[in-house]
Amino acid sequence: xKKIDKKTANAYIKARFRLTTVLLIIWLTVSFGMVxxxxxxxxxxxxxxxxxxxxxxxGSIVIFIILLFVNAYICDRIDEKxxxxxxxxxxxxxxxLSQ
Amino acid sequence: MDAQFLVSLLLIIASxxxxxxIAVYNxxxxxxxxxxxxxxxxxxxxxxxxxxxxxxxxSFIGLAGTVMVLGYDGLAYIMGWTxxxxxxxxxxxxxxxxxxxxxxxxFIGDRFQSKTALVIxxxxxxxxxxxxxxxxxxxxxxxxxxxxEVDAKVGVMIGVVIIAIYATMGGMKGITWTQVAQYVIxxxxxxxxxxxxxLQLTNNPLPWLSYGNIVSELGALDRELGISEYFKPxxxxxxxxxxxxxxxxxxxxxxxxxxxxxxxxxSTMKAARWSGAWALLFIGLLYLSAPAYAAFSRFILxxxxxxxxIDNLPGWTEKWINTGLLSxxxxxxxxxxxxxxxxISNDIVVMATPEIANLGIFVIGLVAxxxxxxxxxxxxGLLMAISSSFSHDIYYRIINPNASEKKRMAxxxxxxxxxxxxxxxxxxxxxxxxxxxxxxxFALASGTFFPALILGVWWKRGNAPGVIAGMIVGLxxxxxxxxxxxxxxxxxxxxxxxxxxxxxxxxAFLTNIxxxxxxxxxxxxxxxxxxxxxxxxxxxxxxxxxxxxxEVI
Numbered sequence: 077x078k079k080i081d082k083k084t085a086n087a088y089i090k091a092r093f094r095l096t097t098v099l100l101i102i103w104l105t106v107s108f109g110m111v112x113x114x115x116x117x118x119x120x121x122x123x124x125x126x127x128x129x130x131x132x133x134x135g136s137i138v139i140f141i142i143l144l145f146v147n148a149y150i151c152d153r154i155d156e157k158x159x160x161x162x163x164x165x166x167x168x169x170x171x172x173l174s175q
Numbered sequence: 176m177d178a179q180f181l182v183s184l185l186l187i188i189a190s191x192x193x194x195x196x197i198a199v200y201n202x203x204x205x206x207x208x209x210x211x212x213x214x215x216x217x218x219x220x221x222x223x224x225x226x227x228x229x230x231x232x233x234s235f236i237g238l239a240g241t242v243m244v245l246g247y248d249g250l251a252y253i254m255g256w257t258x259x260x261x262x263x264x265x266x267x268x269x270x271x272x273x274x275x276x277x278x279x280x281x282f283i284g285d286r287f288q289s290k291t292a293l294v295i296x297x298x299x300x301x302x303x304x305x306x307x308x309x310x311x312x313x314x315x316x317x318x319x320x321x322x323x324e325v326d327a328k329v330g331v332m333i334g335v336v337i338i339a340i341y342a343t344m345g346g347m348k349g350i351t352w353t354q355v356a357q358y359v360i361x362x363x364x365x366x367x368x369x370x371x372x373x374l375q376l377t378n379n380p381l382p383w384l385s386y387g388n389i390v391s392e393l394g395a396l397d398r399e400l401g402i403s404e405y406f407k408p409x410x411x412x413x414x415x416x417x418x419x420x421x422x423x424x425x426x427x428x429x430x431x432x433x434x435x436x437x438x439x440x441x442s443t444m445k446a447a448r449w450s451g452a453w454a455l456l457f458i459g460l461l462y463l464s465a466p467a468y469a470a471f472s473r474f475i476l477x478x479x480x481x482x483x484x485i486d487n488l489p490g491w492t493e494k495w496i497n498t499g500l501l502s503x504x505x506x507x508x509x510x511x512x513x514x515x516x517x518x519i520s521n522d523i524v525v526m527a528t529p530e531i532a533n534l535g536i537f538v539i540g541l542v543a544x545x546x547x548x549x550x551x552x553x554x555x556g557l558l559m560a561i562s563s564s565f566s567h568d569i570y571y572r573i574i575n576p577n578a579s580e581k582k583r584m585a586x587x588x589x590x591x592x593x594x595x596x597x598x599x600x601x602x603x604x605x606x607x608x609x610x611x612x613x614x615x616x617f618a619l620a621s622g623t624f625f626p627a628l629i630l631g632v633w634w635k636r637g638n639a640p641g642v643i644a645g646m647i648v649g650l651x652x653x654x655x656x657x658x659x660x661x662x663x664x665x666x667x668x669x670x671x672x673x674x675x676x677x678x679x680x681x682x683a684f685l686t687n688i689x690x691x692x693x694x695x696x697x698x699x700x701x702x703x704x705x706x707x708x709x710x711x712x713x714x715x716x717x718x719x720x721x722x723x724x725x726e727v728i
Binding site: 078085088100107112114121125129134140143145151152155160 | 250253257258383386387388391406408409421422443448451456459466710711712714723
């Protein structure tokens, strides 16, 4: 095990936390946020749909999927930047079964 | 015995032959392999396996019908069951994986240093998975019942035999690769009828782009009939019910034992992130299609079936009316069947629509095969969760710690068999429509596991008395609310039984925090281990310092 400089470690964790926070805020807006303002959205149409229906049936779900891919991609880039790319699988600590 | 029966049966048998073949080929040899498939599944395939595990009878058979019956309010299921994945991926999966514990009860037991907490979590796993698998077996009953034109009860019994045979044989390794095959078959089976209907109704092969206009037309048809528009928000239940149900499904997803274990089946966290993303893409494909299925079905029923003379109904109606899930009665005796005179159960929409739209025997058979795959694949994952909770967490950890590996394997297989039979008995008289039964399982998960896991991972002050009290209170509040709302007619803010999880989760969070704060904090070592979970797998937090983990990098 190699010790990591406290500053580097904190910067790395902060970058990961910031990413998660931003993605969760977007998630909250497109899910609960869109339902809260459904009546307002209902006045508009998109591609034939009333907008609130479009968001519930397609818009939110597509954004959810994009968020997960963005997360996977950016996390990989952050790992690379801090030179912390996982190379091998970790032995599971709690592997009581195979003891 | 007509041609339809033969084609459907042949397709079901062929697809199951494939699954069982894969299961036998990969037959589990060691216990560790039996549980997490040796951790060697590539992300994209793991994504498909998660998808198949996830897309149950509720998604495949029940969802489109629920959206059709509930209109906009049914979309809570669509948003809830997809959105929960983000909560899981961001707040729980990496941390639980790092803890390296095989199952959720094991994590809770070790994190809180308490055998009592472990046993309660194992019991909760069994209750949740059991409720969930009742929905699956009820779904297989609908499919088999229609196929053989027998009572759905007989259908359930046949389903029980099939699932018991193949789950006890394969184990998770068998199931992982079997799940990949099941995903492929069920997504094809779901998309083919929608694409055909889209071509029939809109001349556009891409239903996702074409059904918006159908939704608007449905609204216009409803206005003509003087009923509320299909897409009118919060028409069947309150806005609070929509939000509560969505929360309950999301939090339930994040706490569902058989989904979390899938994040263990890939070797690195990097791979786990990508499998999660692929999984939601594969799952999303079906969830984006379900509202299209619903809209096309309703449109065909309104335009082509409603308005026909009552003594000259199409041939398919009789077979479904015989199952008791469809009724068409000329209540105003004008000799014409009206839209308002059609009562269709949520559970048959997906199965019946290909017949209604006259898509041909091959498509109808394909849908039957896909529906069976959906019901039985999820049942497989759930029964594995029940079996590992019992054999590993309760039997091996508590009852008989000296059990040999052979003995534990035997207990694991017997518990799958027994759980399947008992769930089948309950499914003979399902207590609700499929999506509703499954929503209860999610409400229970959000009332027990979600608070316990979130606080266990993110709050180092949480201790054993807190989590024990929290899980018990959450379980009781959720169960009580489900029963009061369903049978007692008592509701708060218009939130009905399916949204019960919001109360369970709130009560569990509160109890967990209050009890933890009024009792002794966990040991310094435990608190440090909890802090360590926040660091990604490559890093180790120890004595206030951060280290690179040589085992990983």
